[in-house]
Amino acid sequence: MPQVSALFRHPVKGFTPEACDELVVQADGRVAGDRVLAFRFASAVTPESRDGLAYWPKSRGLALMDFPSLARLRVRYDHTALRVTITDDGGRTLVDAALDDQGRRRLEDAVTAFVADSPEASRLDAEGVLPLRLVGDGRTSRFQDRPRGFVSLHGAASVQALDAAVPASVDDRRFRSNVVVTGTAPWDELGWSGRVRVGDVLFDVQAPIARCTAIMANPDTGDRDARLLRVLTKEFDQQAPTLGILLLPASGESGTVRLGDEVTLAPASERVSH
Structure with missing residues (x-):
């Protein structure tokens, strides 16, 4: 069963991620304390x-x-x-x-x-x-890369597959997701649609995340030590460099996501089309 293996929020946009034991997902689709x-x-x-x-x-x-x-x-x-x-x-x-x-x-x-x-x-x-x-007032989450905000998620196996394809060390921090999931095959999450439940929170899957040059920066040294955009398109045959997905809480609900929470694709009765 897939489950949450890591949670991150980024209090200051563009700076160090903060590892958390739990994240509060707000009704507006953003993580409390993030950006x-x-x-x-x-x-x-x-x-x-x-x-x-x-x-x-x-x-x-x-x-x-x-x-x-x-x-x-x-x-x-x-x-x-x-x-x-x-x-x-x-x-x-x-x-x-x-x-x-x-x-x-x-x-x-x-x-x-x-x-x-x-x-x-x-x-x-x-x-x-x-x-x-x-x-920023230090309380309102408002500096996400997209106007709507979103909660971001990727599978740890996808990052591990990318790590194996390059000489540099590649870990979850490069991708600045809020939620990291284990127990899935590489790139599985890119095929998710409809709704997914993470612990107590039901999300609508929105879209895959197209990546920019930020992922080329080593999260410890700041060196651009891996041409990951090219690797994603050439080695993994992607039309655009993509890793992870965007989520919004279903029906504007809020809730808490915790380490170890199970991740399940919602049954057909709970799914919607996008």
Whole structure:
């Protein structure tokens, strides 16, 4: 029986995932505490609109797609105290600050200094990038890559198949999914449709996840050490580089997903077509 083997949320968009024992799935289809903060470029002072929803495209702020060195930073977020601690890959604390005005400026300065000393430093020279601004109230999940949000899921076997195809080490963190499932064959989840139950939460399957260059960044070093987009299309005969699926809670329900929860495709009576 497939079951949940790992759960992640990403308090700061584009930064370190936080492994969790459980995730609260909100009725709006987002995970509580996931992408509640983001470092946006100076010119992105207001969100854009797409499909009638507020939307902060990742091209308008710090994201692994264009700043792979961010993977070297480790983020701890205290969602009760609204406090962010950022350390580098050597364990040195770069900044530890609350989300008040002064703390936000300290966080912005520390991250700007880090990027300025990284291989992506020249990207800061583009018009409208500086000064970076830390946006988000620290509670509202709103900086997902898609306006609708979604909960993301992939099978561990799919990642293992990809890992076996390249010299570099490839693990679940590269794909920044919320839910990782074991007990399925490689790529099985790409064929799911209708509804799937994860523990107590019934989800509607929405679509496969087309991937960007973010997955090429090693989650420990920030080096682009694997040409995974090409491997997915050439070695696994995909039309577009794809790994994982998007989910929405059925009928706007909310609930909690926990490590070890069983994952089952809903019976035909509970399925819907998309």
